[in-house]
Amino acid sequence: MNQRTSIKDLPAFVNQSVTLHGWIRAIRSSGKIRFVEFRDGTGTCQCTVEAIHPEAFDALEHCGQETSLSLTGTVREEPRSPGGVEVSVEKVEIYQIAEEYPISRKEHGIDFLMQHRHLWLRSPRQEAILRVRHRIITAAREFFDQEQFTLIDTPIFQPGAAEGAGTLFDVDYFGSPAYLAQTGQLYLETAAMALGKVYCFGPTFRAEKSKTRRHLTEFWMIEPEVAFYELEDLEVLSENFLSHIVQAVLKHNRADLESLGRDVTALEKIQAPFPRVTYSEAVELLHNPELHAKLEAELASEQARGEGLKNEVAEKEAQLAQVSKAWKVEKLKKEIQELQDQIKELERWIANQPAHIQDAKSFEWGSDFGGDEETILSRQFDAPLIVTEYPKEIKAFYMKENPADPRTVRNLDVLAPEGYGEIIGGSQREDDLAKLLARMEAEGMDPEPYQWYLDLRRYGSVPHGGFGLGIERTVSWICGLKHIRETIPFPRLMGKMMP
RNA sequence: UCCAGCGUGGCUCAAUGGUAGAGCGGGUGACUGUUAAUCACUAGGUUGUAGGUUCGAAUCCUACCGCUGGAGCCA
Known part of the structure; x- marks a missing residue:
């Protein structure tokens, strides 16, 4: 077995001999000395290979970008090197001399990069985004673990729709129709009745024909669901949850954010509590001359x-x-x-x-907010904005009617700042069987396939609720990206699946 | 689905009706401190596809294909 040192640990090995394993990001030669920009997934460092080590020097003669190799040499402090340390290489062991690498250090068009997504991942910017994504997911799980939630895995093959049936991917399930999950929610509700505080985390699928910078057909969602939680509890949960995630990224991935050119000060303001408005207040705000x-x-x-x-x-x-x-x-x-x-x-x-x-002036109570209204509203605040109690007609059947104003439901959306739009959507659920049935009937739904779900309202029904956080939109917001396609290793976009 | 723009070496682009070019990347050589090194030489193109206009088309026209941006749709 080889002894291995990671590039990120090099400062601790000054004046010692190390062996690095990785790839050539770039190589320059100047007669009797070669400069290798070397990457290993933990970082990049400059290595020098001098002609006084002829074997090592000659071995690199024909090695281009992305050639894989191990380097053995001495770590030195070196102000002339970009990272402050440098490795003087004495020995080179080549795994494979790479063929001409398609992605150069020059700029490339997005179509070309997307077709080479499997190689594009090796570029520093994509590495940084993927590390932030990892941190967001890790922090989210950490949060729910600390809060004593139990992870429940919900099925991906599902017999029916939780919401609009037009946006489901259908599959042939041994001759019967089945659909790819759009949410784990209905199943999660059943688990909340068993374990109290639960969450699920997995891929979800939407067959929407949305060709925008905010939509994927396959994306990851993390959804908590809690028995005895009401809307106000969900508001607190969502703001603590988001604060925890942002703080974790700031703590562990500040360098990544900076390399992405993210304005970190905007993220530092993300601390619970968040501003809250009801839908009706938001409409008033849109009508407000001051705005x-x-x-x-x-x-x-x-x-x-x-x-x-x-x-x-x-x-x-x-x-x-x-x-x-x-x-x-x-x-x-x-x-x-x-x-x-x-x-x-x-x-x-x-x-x-x-x-x-x-549009803001003439916005009518009862319509759903479009992207423009969301942007106008969220830009009035530094922190994410919690908007609650939307009109019943524009929301899903399972959302609890608001006893204080039956025109509305007890739901919440959380809008990310800086115009990044909705990152969380959720609600307190309707726990009254009669009301739920009436609502399904009003929507023209057949209650028959939902008997298992309705059972929750028959056997010890309690107030409960939850929400879903879209991982990719969160990554997009925290990294400050223009397009969601960079937030996931292999994005699935409308009509596109390469590689 | 609609609107707009684009399609030229491996990549990024130039050439607007008259001999298809540059930079990067590749190859060969020079150089012991490079930071997208530099310098010299070199290979590499049926201009997305099909048709049309013209003495002549990368360039103009038509259709199709592909891509990008936007709109719509959207928990």
Whole structure:
């Protein structure tokens, strides 16, 4: 067995001999010395191979990007190296000389990267995102474990729909129709009646024809469900849960967030308690002239930001004249292009904002919030916004009618800040058999396949509730990503499955 | 499903009706401190597909395919 040292541990091995196992991220040579940027999944370090070790030096002669090998040498403190330490290599053992690697250090188009997703994962940015994803999942499980929840695995093959049947993937289950799970909720409710505090975590599937930066057809959801919890308990649970996750990522993955260019100060503000509004209050807020004034002010400040961006473009264009290297010219041009794209997006936003303000003014009680309303509302707060008690008509049959206002249900949505939209949706469940049956009838549902679920209201029914957190939307928000496709190793998007 | 844009070497792009080019990556060589190293040389293209207009098409037109962005839809 080989002795192995991880790159992240190198500072503890200064002046000692180590063996690293990994891949070449980049290699440069300068006559009698080669510089190897070496990665092993824990980090990257620069290694030098000098011609005074001819075997090692010659071994690297034809090795390109992603060649796999082990390096043995001495760790030195070295200010000229990007990581502050460097390994002087004496021995090289090659596993495989990589063929010409398709992903270079230059920029690539998104289509190309998606088709090479299996290789794209090796790039530093994707590594960072995957580590944050891991932390979010680990922190979520840790939280429920600390809170004495029991993990319950719910089935992925399910006989029917919990919600809209048009968005289910159907499969042939030995000749009978079955569907891929959209949620574990109904099953989880039964487990809550057994164990009290339970949660499930698994993949869920939606056959929605949504081609947006926020939708996947296969995504992971973590769902708690608790007996004797009412809406107010769920509000507290959700804010503690999210705070715990964000704090864990800040604690363990700060470097990853910074490498992603995430504004960490925005995340540091995420501490329970969170702001709360009811749906009706949110509608009033949308109608509030003060909000409109604020939005108008925002419009002005965004216009100013647009001017700033235009100045940046001018600056870069001035720099262009002084740069002669072709690739540097291209890089500058690309940056200018990106700025111009930003300006274009901003201008589109500015152009649409008056319409959005108008929509807000004329928003009618009873409609569901669209992306625009969600964005306007959540941008009024630094922390996630808990919105409760939506109109019954636009919500699912199992949500408990609000005794204080029967037009509404006892549900909650949590909207992430910065326009990232809904990350949590949940509710207190209807625990009254008659009301639940009436509601199913109103929706035109056949109660027959749900008898097992209705049994919970026959044998010791209690108030209970829960919610679901979409892992990928949470990753997207915490990492500050533009598109959900980077939040999961192998994204399944509408009409797309490669590799 | 709708709207818009795009499709040129392995990759990122240029060439707007008149000889298809650059950078990166690949290959060969030089160089002991590189940071997307540098320098020299070099290989690599039926311009997404099919049709049309034209003396001549990467460029114009039509259809199809693919991709991207947006809208719709959306726990």
